[in-house]
Amino acid sequence: MSSHGKEIAIALGKLLRRDVRQRIYVSLTDGVGEGVNESTYPVLSGLERCGSATAAELSAVLGLDRSVVSRHATTLEEAGLLNRAPDERDRRWTALTLTDAGKRAVEVMRERLHESIDDFLSEWPDDQVSVFTTILTAFTTNGPIADRTP
Amino acid sequence: MSSHGKEIAIALGKLLRRDVRQRIYVSLTDGVGEGVNESTYPVLSGLERCGSATAAELSAVLGLDRSVVSRHATTLEEAGLLNRAPDERDRRWTALTLTDAGKRAVEVMRERLHESIDDFLSEWPDDQVSVFTTILTAFTTNGPIADRTP
DNA sequence: TATTGTTATACTCTATAACTATA
DNA sequence: TATAGTTATAGAGTATAACAATA
Numbered sequence: 001m002s003s004h005g006k007e008i009a010i011a012l013g014k015l016l017r018r019d020v021r022q023r024i025y026v027s028l029t030d031g032v033g034e035g036v037n038e039s040t041y042p043v044l045s046g047l048e049r050c051g052s053a054t055a056a057e058l059s060a061v062l063g064l065d066r067s068v069v070s071r072h073a074t075t076l077e078e079a080g081l082l083n084r085a086p087d088e089r090d091r092r093w094t095a096l097t098l099t100d101a102g103k104r105a106v107e108v109m110r111e112r113l114h115e116s117i118d119d120f121l122s123e124w125p126d127d128q129v130s131v132f133t134t135i136l137t138a139f140t141t142n143g144p145i146a147d148r149t150p
Numbered sequence: 151m152s153s154h155g156k157e158i159a160i161a162l163g164k165l166l167r168r169d170v171r172q173r174i175y176v177s178l179t180d181g182v183g184e185g186v187n188e189s190t191y192p193v194l195s196g197l198e199r200c201g202s203a204t205a206a207e208l209s210a211v212l213g214l215d216r217s218v219v220s221r222h223a224t225t226l227e228e229a230g231l232l233n234r235a236p237d238e239r240d241r242r243w244t245a246l247t248l249t250d251a252g253k254r255a256v257e258v259m260r261e262r263l264h265e266s267i268d269d270f271l272s273e274w275p276d277d278q279v280s281v282f283t284t285i286l287t288a289f290t291t292n293g294p295i296a297d298r299t300p
Numbered sequence: 301t302a303t304t305g306t307t308a309t310a311c312t313c314t315a316t317a318a319c320t321a322t323a
Numbered sequence: 324t325a326t327a328g329t330t331a332t333a334g335a336g337t338a339t340a341a342c343a344a345t346a
Contacts, residue, residue: 067328070327090326092327093328094329
């Protein structure tokens with residue numbers, strides 16, 4: 001019944017710091033390729049998860065305006081990491097799809113991320129890591145952090 | 151020996167989203183007072199932890215440039231939440247100190263934060279919450295997120 | 301000479317608004 | 324009429340640079 005709110009609040013505060021965020025994304029994206037940075041990474045990553053999507057669909061997933069996604073898509077397109085194509089379902093839409101180079105870039109960054117996380121977690125017993133993962137996932141899905149808009 | 155890197159990466163990605171960050175800080179600072187927002191909250195909160203500090207000291211703690219801290223301090227000073235005073239230790243310095251109103255504001259926000267976190271965590275067994283807290287704290291202190299500059 | 305606080309400036313990122321095309 | 328994509332504009336926040344004051 002002890003209260004961990006304070007400790008968690010401190011840890012959360014660190015995570016939300018701009019310089020910390022920046023360091024995370026720089027370590028992820030450094031040297032991966034032209035146009036890949038803190039801002040464009042989520043578009044690249046989100047596209048990999050969705051397979052293929054429109055700017056509007058991605059904007060909902062990423063919590064960004066569709067105009068922002070469109071601009072980042074242009075950057076990534078110019079870098080040869082994604083393609084634009086007319087969407088057959090509705091000719092108002094534009095389907096965004098990763099190129100092979102785009103897929104490779106995501107692969108590299110994912111591996112960096114997962115490896116650095118797993119490296120750190122290897123210090124802890126696996127059952128404790130499972131608990132950590134479960135609660136952290138719940139925290140960002142149903143917790144005080146989650147979107148409550150219906 | 152299972153790999154939780156992927157799940158944690160997804161949760162982390164959500165936490166780092168701008169709209170999520172904004173929602174967190176709005177829920178914390180909403181209605182607390184003039185000038186209290188996502189940008190100035192860390193200054194207020196950091197000052198509460200340090201007791202009294204200069205802009206340069208705070209800037210190191212918060213990961214911001216001292217010019218930014220100085221400007222936020224002006225905002226908070228104008229709102230009556232902190233005071234500037236010459237620092238006796240060195241007359242080049244300016245000591246920032248919370249006013250009573252500033253202390254009350256921090257108190258309100260801290261309570262909101264801790265309560266919402268504890269509320270969420272009440273669903274989980276206390277020993278699991280302890281594990282979560284321990285690993286999360288380590289994650290932001292020694293983990294892949296932490297500052298490695300000596 | 302070096303450091304703090306402050307201010308002015310430039311840069312980055314995002315949201316909003318407006319326009320075009322398609323339904 | 325309504326919605327997606329795109330582009331232009333404006334706003335917020337930060338870092339950098341420059342200056343004055345003090346050590």
